Amino acid sequence: MKSLQPRHGLARVLSKLGICSRTQAQVLVRAGRVRVNGRIVRDPEASTDGVHDRIAVDDEEVSAREKIYLALNKPRGYVTTASDERARETVYDLLSTAKTAADMTWLAPVGRLDKASEGLLLFTNDSVWAARLTDPASHLDKTYHVQIDALADADLLARLREGVVDAGERLALKSVRELRRGEKHSWLEIVLDEGKNRQIRRVLAACDVGVLRLVRIAIGPLVLGELGKGQVRPLTASELEDLGGMLP
The missing domain is CATH 3.30.70.580 (Pseudouridine synthase I, catalytic domain, N-terminal subdomain)
Structure with a gap:
């Protein structure tokens, strides 16, 4: 007797197998290029067992790809x-x-x-x-080195550590410190443990500071x-x- 396995939509199963993205899988399925157990399936949400069902794309049976x-x-x-x-x-x-x-x-x-x-x-x-x-x-730390168009004095660093509200959204940095400075520019090390859209640029812009370069140097360890x-x-x-x- 088969052990019970979770079933998912066909497009999601193709994506989880590493064949293509879910969006690409939806296109393949709707075009009639995917068979499940020998039968053409055109519904991307058709319930599918990715372990036991035989899935073929363009008549070539597929299986889980090596993880990369x-x-x-x-x-x-x-x-x-x-x-x-x-x-x-x-x-x-x-x-x-x-x-x-x-x-x-x-x-x-x-x-x-x-x-x-x-x-x-x-x-x-x-x-x-x-x-x-x-x-x-996960709160996985992400570390960035950021060159700004200003010198990072104590007041600026304090404002950055306090965080800002932008477009009604609270934005905070886990930590920030100055790495080095030139005559007009500073390099900061900024650590985030959340990932809101353009978070660092928005925090700095709210403090009237522009970004010259932004480099992610680490994700966790x-x-x-x-x-x-x-x-x-x-x-x-x-x-x-x-x-x-x-x-x-």
Whole structure:
């Protein structure tokens, strides 16, 4: 007798198997390109057992893909999306030129960095692991080095530590300190344990401070290190273990 397994919508099952994104899976299903147990299914929400049901895409049976976990040093100017309606360069352009298994399966970014931001960005086809990393309940620290267009005096640092209200939303930094300064600019180290949209830029803008550069250098214990701009590398087993130990 089969053991009971959770059933999910067909598009979600294809995504969890690492075949493609859920949106792409919906397109495949509606086009009649997916069979379940030999029968064409056109409903992306059709209840499916990803363990026991036989699933085929374009008549080729699929199974769970090898789990892939990658780190990218995102340069400024790339958008974190699979395709862009304005034909801008995307992070997937960098993955496609990397000598990794990334071109063999669908990978999703874990969180985001906006076009003007740089630094550590993770990719995986393990949707469960990605959801745990991005779950607000994890309170996983993310560390940034930020160059601002002002000198960070004691008053500014105090205002940043106090937090701000922007568009009715309370925004706070876990910690902030000055790293170094020039004649007109300072570099700050800012740590977040939450991930609200453009949080650092919004906090600084509320204090009348502009951002010249914003680089994410660490996610939890995982550091950017010596990874060059635009370069990709797989995470090591010990890095995955260290990250997993910090998750709920």
